[in-house]
Amino acid sequence: xxxxxxxxxxxxxxxxxxxxxxxxxxxxxxxxxxxxxxxxxxxxxxxxxxxxxxxxxxxxxxxxxxxxxxxxxxxxxxxxxxxxxxxxxxxxxxxxxxxxxxxxxxxxxxxxxxxxxxxxxxxxxxxxxxxxxxxxxxxxxxxxxxxxxxxxxxxxxxxxxxxxxxxxxxxxxxxxxxxxxxxxxxxxxxxxxxxxxxxxxxxxxxxxxx
Amino acid sequence: xxxxxxxxxxxxxxxxxxxxxxxxxxxxxxxxxxxxxxxxxxxxxxxxxxxxxxxxxxxxxxxxxxxxxxxxxxxxxxxxxxxxxxxxxxxxxxxxxxxxxxxxxxxxxxxxxxxxxxxxxxxxxxxxxxxxxxxxxxxxxxxxxxxxxxxxxxxxxxxxxxxxxxxxxxxxxxxxxxxxxxxxxxxxxxxxxxxxxxxxxxxxxxxxxxxxxxxxxxxxxxxxxxxxxxxxxxxxxxxxxxxxxxxxxxxxxxxxxxxxxxxxxxxxxxxxxxxxxxxxxxxxxxxxxxxxxxxxxxxxxxxxxxxxxxxxxxxxxxxxxxxxxxxxxxxxxxxxxxxxxxxxxxxxxxxxxxxxxxxxxxxxxxxxxxxxxxxxxxxxxxxxxxxxxxxxxxxxxxx
Numbered sequence: 001x002x003x004x005x006x007x008x009x010x011x012x013x014x015x016x017x018x019x020x021x022x023x024x025x026x027x028x029x030x031x032x033x034x035x036x037x038x039x040x041x042x043x044x045x046x047x048x049x050x051x052x053x054x055x056x057x058x059x060x061x062x063x064x065x066x067x068x069x070x071x072x073x074x075x076x077x078x079x080x081x082x083x084x085x086x087x088x089x090x091x092x093x094x095x096x097x098x099x100x101x102x103x104x105x106x107x108x109x110x111x112x113x114x115x116x117x118x119x120x121x122x123x124x125x126x127x128x129x130x131x132x133x134x135x136x137x138x139x140x141x142x143x144x145x146x147x148x149x150x151x152x153x154x155x156x157x158x159x160x161x162x163x164x165x166x167x168x169x170x171x172x173x174x175x176x177x178x179x180x181x182x183x184x185x186x187x188x189x190x191x192x193x194x195x196x197x198x199x200x201x202x203x204x205x206x207x208x209x210x
Numbered sequence: 211x212x213x214x215x216x217x218x219x220x221x222x223x224x225x226x227x228x229x230x231x232x233x234x235x236x237x238x239x240x241x242x243x244x245x246x247x248x249x250x251x252x253x254x255x256x257x258x259x260x261x262x263x264x265x266x267x268x269x270x271x272x273x274x275x276x277x278x279x280x281x282x283x284x285x286x287x288x289x290x291x292x293x294x295x296x297x298x299x300x301x302x303x304x305x306x307x308x309x310x311x312x313x314x315x316x317x318x319x320x321x322x323x324x325x326x327x328x329x330x331x332x333x334x335x336x337x338x339x340x341x342x343x344x345x346x347x348x349x350x351x352x353x354x355x356x357x358x359x360x361x362x363x364x365x366x367x368x369x370x371x372x373x374x375x376x377x378x379x380x381x382x383x384x385x386x387x388x389x390x391x392x393x394x395x396x397x398x399x400x401x402x403x404x405x406x407x408x409x410x411x412x413x414x415x416x417x418x419x420x421x422x423x424x425x426x427x428x429x430x431x432x433x434x435x436x437x438x439x440x441x442x443x444x445x446x447x448x449x450x451x452x453x454x455x456x457x458x459x460x461x462x463x464x465x466x467x468x469x470x471x472x473x474x475x476x477x478x479x480x481x482x483x484x485x486x487x488x489x490x491x492x493x494x495x496x497x498x499x500x501x502x503x504x505x506x507x508x509x510x511x512x513x514x515x516x517x518x519x520x521x522x523x524x525x526x527x528x529x530x531x532x533x534x535x536x537x538x539x540x541x542x543x544x545x546x547x548x549x550x551x552x553x554x555x556x557x558x559x560x561x562x563x564x565x566x567x568x569x570x571x572x573x574x575x576x577x578x579x580x581x582x583x584x585x586x587x588x589x590x591x592x593x594x595x596x597x598x599x600x601x602x603x604x605x606x607x608x609x
């Protein structure tokens with residue numbers, strides 16, 4: 001199936017050149033909160049991807065029938081319904097992760113990426129393009145979270161996805177020399193890591209500069 | 211010095227554009243201007259301000275002012291070691307004096323080397339990368355870092371923290387002169403938050419084990435390596451007085467390497483004030499702010515050992531004096547307006563004592579106080595300037 005240039009751009013743009021986190025600086029709050037460990041970050045990324053893609057499709061399908069004066073409320077209802085579904089699903093099938101994510105799944109409703117995509121894209125484009133745009137933005141959000149969480153979990157806890165990477169015998173308590181970096185567990189360090197990702201991203205995309 | 215000058219001049223072509231070693235031009239240029247004043251002079255047009263000091267000479271003065279604290283710190287590291295391992299039971303003989311100093315020298319030297327190698331390495335790399343001259347700011351920072359860490363901090367942690375501070379507190383802001391926060395204090399803050407078990411408690415401040423395999427020992431019974439401020443923060447006795455004034459001022463107590471001896475710090479302060487490098491207003495107002503706040507706590511009748519300790523003790527314990535003399539006066543991160551310096555210093559002293567007294571989690575408040583006020587310094591300046599502008603505007607309005 002050949003995709004038109006616009007459709008391709010709807011999916012590929014948010015992954016790099018128009019990334020919601022590192023270019024538009026949206027969704028930073030949750031990026032700081034859920035990236036202490038890789039697993040919750042991954043789940044959060046998937047949850048946001050599903051919700052933004054599906055809500056994009058729903059709103060795009062309804063876009064001609066929604067009265068523009070109450071469109072924000074309609075968008076919120078759709079997003080809230082999807083968030084509730086995802087939240088219930090996580091509680092049923094991945095309880096420990098849902099505990100780790102605590103309120104942040106519920107707070108996806110307030111994630112700027114969602115409202116931003118609904119307003120900026122789904123309201124003016126067809127369902128298929130909107131779906132791809134949602135997927136692209138979700139994945140764009142996810143890769144940043146995964147990169148940040150990878151560094152934070154590895155250096156902050158010495159584990160990855162809960163698996164121990166740095167051997168216990170390295171630690172000072174066990175006669176070694178190593179110590180986890182407590183700064184990595186703090187939101188401040190997540191902010192600095194996001195900044196580093198932005199730095200690297202800008203460095204690699206020099207032509208994006210205005 | 212003629213022969214040295216000849217050598218550097220002979221090497222110059224290799225480092226200039228097109229030379230084999232051009233990749234190291236910033237390194238060469240850095241050392242060349244460090245040793246000799248550059249022969250480029252100001253143009254003969256317009257008004258020029260001529261002064262023999264540039265930032266390199268200024269920084270060297272600060273480093274010189276830090277030397278007494280460093281030498282004393284080395285001796286104290288060894289002295290605490292001998293004390294902890296029970297070798298001073300028969301008093302301090304000349305041989306033990308030299309042993310203490312030697313031990314301290316061996317223990318402290320690696321920190322100086324690590325701090326300079328890591329910090330200057332990053333500086334050189336960045337300078338070369340951005341095709342700029344090497345900035346001399348790290349001369350002082352690299353000397354401060356070993357003085358404000360506990361002697362048992364693993365060297366790799368110091369290296370990581372130094373790298374973090376130089377990159378994220380300085381280079382990303384544009385290098386020397388553009389940093390918002392004191393770089394040496396950011397190094398310490400990073401260590402403090404990243405590796406808290408190595409920065410607080412009774413383990414970090416006295417080295418009981420060996421240095422490079424020399425003179426290992428075990429602690430004698432009843433020995434506690436806690437600093438007086440840690441004792442204050444953890445005690446249940448509301449009127450505990452860990453040490454008396456002279457002991458604290460003489461500095462033969464556990465603490466970060468360079469912060470313990472008041473006299474060594476005051477010697478440095480004299481040099482800084484006589485040469486006009488540091489502002490006496492900032493320095494004085496830090497002490498005034500700290501003294502006043504501590505005095506108020508003395509009379510507040512609180513059930514808290516840190517609040518009840520006499521106000522003058524707060525000024526000699528921990529990093530208060532060191533911070534006031536060497537950190538708060540940093541011209542880059544402190545307030546620039548003359549009136550702002552009074553406010554800035556006063557608030558540093560005040561916040562430091564408030565943290566010490568009201569937050570038992572942080573026995574020492576000086577680092578956090580200075581960093582906080584670093585962030586607020588531009589705001590203080592802005593207010594001072596606005597007030598001044600307003601006053602003068604009003605003066606111009608005819609009554």
